[in-house]
Amino acid sequence: MTDETTRYPRSQAAFAKAKGAIPGGVNSPVRAFRAVGGEPLFFAHGEGAYVWDIDGHRYVDYMLSWGPLIAGHAHPEVVQAVQEQAAKGTSFGAPTQIETELAETIKAIFPSMDLVRMVNSGTEATMSALRLARAYTERTKIVKFAGCYHGHADSLLIRAGSGVATLGLPDSPGVPGDVAAQTLTVPYNDIAALRTVFTSYGDDIAGVIVEPVAGNMGMVLPEEGFLHTLRELTREYGALLIFDEVMTGFRVALGGAQEHFGITPDLTTLGKVIGGGLPVGAYGGRRDIMAMVAPLGPVYQAGTLSGNPLAMAAGLATLRLIRAPGVYERFHELGKALTGGLAALAKRMNVPLQTAQLGSMFGVFFAEQPVRDYESAQKANNERYRRYFHAMLEAGVYLAPSQLESGFLATAHGHEEIEKTLEAAERAFRML
Ligand SMILES: *Cc1c(COP(=O)(O)O)cnc(C)c1O
Numbered sequence: 001m002t003d004e005t006t007r008y009p010r011s012q013a014a015f016a017k018a019k020g021a022i023p024g025g026v027n028s029p030v031r032a033f034r035a036v037g038g039e040p041l042f043f044a045h046g047e048g049a050y051v052w053d054i055d056g057h058r059y060v061d062y063m064l065s066w067g068p069l070i071a072g073h074a075h076p077e078v079v080q081a082v083q084e085q086a087a088k089g090t091s092f093g094a095p096t097q098i099e100t101e102l103a104e105t106i107k108a109i110f111p112s113m114d115l116v117r118m119v120n121s122g123t124e125a126t127m128s129a130l131r132l133a134r135a136y137t138e139r140t141k142i143v144k145f146a147g148c149y150h151g152h153a154d155s156l157l158i159r160a161g162s163g164v165a166t167l168g169l170p171d172s173p174g175v176p177g178d179v180a181a182q183t184l185t186v187p188y189n190d191i192a193a194l195r196t197v198f199t200s201y202g203d204d205i206a207g208v209i210v211e212p213v214a215g216n217m218g219m220v221l222p223e224e225g226f227l228h229t230l231r232e233l234t235r236e237y238g239a240l241l242i243f244d245e246v247m248t249g250f251r252v253a254l255g256g257a258q259e260h261f262g263i264t265p266d267l268t269t270l271g272k273v274i275g276g277g278l279p280v281g282a283y284g285g286r287r288d289i290m291a292m293v294a295p296l297g298p299v300y301q302a303g304t305l306s307g308n309p310l311a312m313a314a315g316l317a318t319l320r321l322i323r324a325p326g327v328y329e330r331f332h333e334l335g336k337a338l339t340g341g342l343a344a345l346a347k348r349m350n351v352p353l354q355t356a357q358l359g360s361m362f363g364v365f366f367a368e369q370p371v372r373d374y375e376s377a378q379k380a381n382n383e384r385y386r387r388y389f390h391a392m393l394e395a396g397v398y399l400a401p402s403q404l405e406s407g408f409l410a411t412a413h414g415h416e417e418i419e420k421t422l423e424a425a426e427r428a429f430r431m432l
Contacts, residue, residue: 007055008039008041008053010042011039011042011054012039014042014054015040015042026040030400030401030405031401033401035382035386035402036386036401036402037386037390038390041053041057041393041398045074046072046073047072048072048073048075048410049061049072049073049412049417057396058396060398060413060417060420061073061398061410062398062400062407062408062409062421063399063400064410066400066405067251067272067273067361067406068271068272068275068276069277069408070251070273070276070322070408070410070411071276071317071318071322071410071412072410072412072413073410075317075412077320078318078321080317081313081316081317082278082313082314082317084313085309085310085313088309090308090310091305091309093304093305096307096312098309098316099118101312102118102274102316102319103116103118103282105316105319106270106282106319109250109255110245110249110255110256110258110268110270110284111255112258112264112265112266112268112286113268114284114285114286114290115284115285115290115291115293116282116283117283117290117293118280118281118282118303118306118312119281119283119301119303120279120280120281120303120306120308121151121271121279122150122151122244122270122272122281123151123152123153125151125270126151126156126244126246126283127151127155127156128283128301129267129269129283130153130155130156130207130209130242132267132283132289132292132293132299133206133239133266133267133289134206135299136206136240136289136292137205137206137207137239137240139203139204139205139206139239140182140204140206141182141183141201141204141205142156142182142184142206142207143183143184143185143186143205143207143208144156144158144159144183144186144208145185145187145188145210145211145214146159146185146186146187146188146373146375147188147214147216147217147373147377148188148209148210148214148216148217149211150209150211150246150269152172154175154176154179155179155180155182155183156183157172158175158183159185184197184201184205187374187375188214188217188222188226188372188373189222189223189226189373190373191226191229194229194230195229195233198237198239202237203237205237205239206239207234207239207241207267208230208233208234208241208242209242209244210227210241210242210243211247211248212227212243212244212256212258212261213248213252213358213361215247215248215361215405215406216404216406217374217404218356218364218365218371218377218403218405219356219358219361219363220356220363220371220373220377221356221358222257223372227263228261228263231263231264231265234266240266240267241265241266242266242269243256243257243258243263243265243267244268245257245258245268245269246271246281247271247272248361249268249272249273250273250274250322251272251273251408252358252360252361253328253358253359254322254323254327254328260358260359266285266289267283267285268283268284268285269281269282270283270284273318273319274318275311275314275315276311276315276316276317276319277314277318278308278310278311278314279308280308280312280314327411328359328360330411331359331409331411334413334414334415335358335359335360335361335362336357337415338357338409338418338421338422339355339356339357339362339364340355341418341422342364342422342425343355345426349430351429351432352366352367352368353366353367354369354371360408360410361407361409362406362408362409363405363406364407365377365380366380366381366385366403367379367381380403382403385402385403387428387432388428388429388432391428391431392424392428395423395427396424397420397424
């Protein structure tokens with residue numbers, strides 16, 4: 001990467017310095033560029049659909065902080081909401097009305113969530129939902145799908161997709177074997193395997209957790225019947241269905257995948273977009289299940305900064321922006337223009353490419369065959385993605401630094417950015 005040393009001197013120096021104080025120089029592993037090679041860029045600021053690195057280069061940003069920034073960077077209304085709240089106090093550890101306001105907004109958008117508990121990250125949300133499912137059903141086993149990521153709680157760090165996969169760690173050391181043994185893993189989109197697991201362990205299964213559109217092994221859509229079968233089987237066996245919509249919520253549709261596919265899960269986990277760029281997660285669902293959460297019920301779960309007013313303010317301002325008429329029609333149109341454009345270029349230039357898109361979420365795989373699960377996602381050509389990623393970076397387009405991730409649109413993206421991206425992709429494909 002000799003180019004990089006000359007092109008990004010400040011980022012390079014900043015990374016060297018960071019490595020002296022932070023493990024691997026980053027506070028979340030995928031940021032380290034291990035999957036694409038080279039060294040991470042340090043960002044200075046963002047505005048709308050664009051970010052600037054500390055060497056002064058500007059990028060169209062499709063990573064958007066891994067999804068939260070659906071209104072783009074530093075949207076004036078989000079900034080104002082945070083500033084006004086900060087001036088009144090940043091945290092109280094006592095109830096504030098803005099928490100109810102955000103919970104009510106979420107309930108209005110996700111009718112399956114009768115009660116909503118705020119936490120500080122997606123990881124906390126899924127971890128808490130599992131505890132609740134186990135308490136409610138008085139069972140221990142959890143079913144998850146290979147390649148789905150649900151945060152880094154012990155029970156869920158099993159065949160967990162992107163971050164873990166690109167580091168080549170099948171599971172993480174430090175997760176006790178007897179904890180891991182309670183998690184059963186099934187290939188995504190594999191209805192037959194799912195039935196087998198229920199036939200063998202049905203009475204011990206507390207819940208099934210799923211990314212209803214997978215986004216952490218690259219973007220993989222659920223095939224016809226997959227989610228419906230999941231709903232039927234969990235109902236039949238008395239297990240809870242947990243939709244992890246930390247990524248898909250407010251992204252594939254305003255009301256997430258459950259709205260798009262018309263399926264009502266028992267519990268839902270949210271994160272990313274609901275914090276508008278500040279740290280927030282939430283879980284919620286059926287009233288009789290949520291009634292078990294303390295202090296209403298015996299299942300303990302707490303947080304010093306949960307429902308933090310700054311985060312609530314950023315989340316509320318963000319949800320207000322995306323509830324405006326026409327937002328999702330526009331996401332759909334831009335998403336189609338982007339993935340349709342990439343697919344057409346690839347076809348014309350004989351580059352094997354698979355694309356997926358729903359709402360403001362999209363993905364590409366450099367693969368010959370359609371990708372339907374983790375196994376096929378892992379067969380995609382990494383070397384091609386690595387070259388594509390760096391070519392796009394040099395052309396001023398920031399993508400996720402791994403093929404096993406999804407891309408995102410913000411309300412700030414427009415046709416101008418899509419055109420610029422397609423021009424860059426044409427040059428990048430030529431270099432493959
Ligand atoms: C990002 C993500 C999580 C974890 O959220 P964090 O806020 O990073 O802890 C969980 N589930 C899904 C589907 C995610 O995309």
